[in-house]
Amino acid sequence: MKIAADVDTCQGLGMCEAMAPDFFEVGEDGYVDVLDAAPAEEHRKHVMAAVAACPVSALRLAG
Amino acid sequence: MPHRLVVVGASLAGLRAVEGARSAGYQGEISLVGEELWAPYDRTSLAKAYLTEQNAEMVTLISDRELRDDLGVDLHLGERAQGLDLAARDVVTDRTRIRYDALVIATGATPRQLPGTEGLRGVSTLRTLDDARDVRTAMDAGARVIIIGAGFIGSEVASAAHKRGLSVTLIEAMPTPLSRSVGPAVGEMLTDLHREAGTAVRLGVGVEQVLHANGQVTGVRLADGSVVEADLVVAGLGVTPATGWLGAAVDLHRDGGIVCDASLATSVPGIWAAGDVAHAPQALFDGELMRLEHWTNAAEQGSLAGRNAVSRQEPELLDSVPYFWSDWYGHRVQFVGTPGADEVLLVGPPGPGAIALYRRGNRVVGALTVDRQRVVMKLRRRIADAGDWDEAVTFARELDVLAVTR
Ligand SMILES: Cc1cc2nc3c(=O)[nH]c(=O)nc-3n(C[C@H](O)[C@H](O)[C@H](O)COP(=O)(O)OP(=O)(O)OC[C@H]3O[C@@H](n4cnc5c(N)ncnc54)[C@H](O)[C@@H]3O)c2cc1C
Ligand code: SF4
Numbered sequence: 001m002k003i004a005a006d007v008d009t010c011q012g013l014g015m016c017e018a019m020a021p022d023f024f025e026v027g028e029d030g031y032v033d034v035l036d037a038a039p040a041e042e043h044r045k046h047v048m049a050a051v052a053a054c055p056v057s058a059l060r061l062a063g
Numbered sequence: 064m065p066h067r068l069v070v071v072g073a074s075l076a077g078l079r080a081v082e083g084a085r086s087a088g089y090q091g092e093i094s095l096v097g098e099e100l101w102a103p104y105d106r107t108s109l110a111k112a113y114l115t116e117q118n119a120e121m122v123t124l125i126s127d128r129e130l131r132d133d134l135g136v137d138l139h140l141g142e143r144a145q146g147l148d149l150a151a152r153d154v155v156t157d158r159t160r161i162r163y164d165a166l167v168i169a170t171g172a173t174p175r176q177l178p179g180t181e182g183l184r185g186v187s188t189l190r191t192l193d194d195a196r197d198v199r200t201a202m203d204a205g206a207r208v209i210i211i212g213a214g215f216i217g218s219e220v221a222s223a224a225h226k227r228g229l230s231v232t233l234i235e236a237m238p239t240p241l242s243r244s245v246g247p248a249v250g251e252m253l254t255d256l257h258r259e260a261g262t263a264v265r266l267g268v269g270v271e272q273v274l275h276a277n278g279q280v281t282g283v284r285l286a287d288g289s290v291v292e293a294d295l296v297v298a299g300l301g302v303t304p305a306t307g308w309l310g311a312a313v314d315l316h317r318d319g320g321i322v323c324d325a326s327l328a329t330s331v332p333g334i335w336a337a338g339d340v341a342h343a344p345q346a347l348f349d350g351e352l353m354r355l356e357h358w359t360n361a362a363e364q365g366s367l368a369g370r371n372a373v374s375r376q377e378p379e380l381l382d383s384v385p386y387f388w389s390d391w392y393g394h395r396v397q398f399v400g401t402p403g404a405d406e407v408l409l410v411g412p413p414g415p416g417a418i419a420l421y422r423r424g425n426r427v428v429g430a431l432t433v434d435r436q437r438v439v440m441k442l443r444r445r446i447a448d449a450g451d452w453d454e455a456v457t458f459a460r461e462l463d464v465l466a467v468t469r
Binding site: 021053 | 362384
């Protein structure tokens, strides 16, 4: 499972961080930082919730 | 599992209900009924990029084709639900009857109109794509703009008009805007964002009359007798839940919203509600019944209602912290939690960079930030954990010192 974030699309709303704070954080620049781009399978539920929560679909999950 | 799920209201909460049901493994039929002609789109951008950016398109959340092919939805767009036949378990629309085994109501809310302005050109609310097109067309033509109601949407429209270099006046009947949503002190601080940008703000003065000539608005006369001229008047007077079509079929709150329990079930078995239309108890805030008008609330509730509607198991309960954002003059305002507090404390100086914390007893229950994207979700976590007030204040103070010394 790999997380890809499109920083050009991200609006820094932080929904991903709210859903899965161990994997996403809104950085100093106001855009998302992916803290762990290749999470272990056991975190799938949280990471998927975060990806789905992004209002502007800036996050993608592969694998 | 039910045989057919019907979702009424094809916007954010309705879409998430459909997705929630499918993600729970539901394979039965789903009908989605929506009064607007379009597949679900994002309203939040209507007061932001859609008004300020050249050639901005509406932000669609999904296409008709994806709804039909990927989610297997029987789509009824441009169709209005007119009532429920509880005995037959039918949704009655202006075209047909649709039988349901489970029903999710996600009809959202409708903006209050300015009294006595029906049919006048140059007067608009801002809720739908059609509204936004009207407002944008008038702004393109260089309209002098009046906004009545200095809430979040009115403030975003003021900010958009200002960004386009238009003359803009913001009029608010209350002495302090946003008192109900963020408290008076913070409302006052946010109003300064308008003043600093140079937007004219008139507070504590009501509109006496909307002036017009030949069917086109020309300005407003205020209660103090003064007249402000305008070519475009946008009413940001708040919304009322869109439940008129339901009659007395389900229990309604006195504001017209649908009363739900923590699983979003209404008073009638098999009928659920979600989004701007729904009142639900917030476990985190002593079970207080709240009807929120926030994007994330509509998304989360929609999804939960959709899952619960098709599930045979114990329903899932709501568990989240209210959150909204708003963009003014290039500043990002964010709020988490509830404004219903014993005390509101402004940490550090007001204006951009500000953090306001809301206390109930010895807990932190809310936080408002301006241009603090990095901290707001950390405060949200403290609120979700019913965090200690003193610790939250210390945390915010340290952030503030960091920001100042850097
Ligand atoms: C201009 C604007 C800017 C906003 N900005 C922000 C923001 O920055 N941050 C934030 O958190 N929130 C914001 N919001 C609020 C957010 O958009 C709403 O909370 C969200 O749209 C609610 O979704 P909903 O699906 O519950 O209701 P709605 O989006 O209101 O959708 C309800 C749908 O149901 C349909 N409907 C109603 N009655 C019937 C009927 N009888 N039959 C069939 N269909 C019916 C309506 O036509 C509508 O399409 C903004 C809202 C607006 C209008
Ligand atoms: S939810 Fe989306 S827009 Fe918000 S910070 Fe995360 S990636 Fe960016």
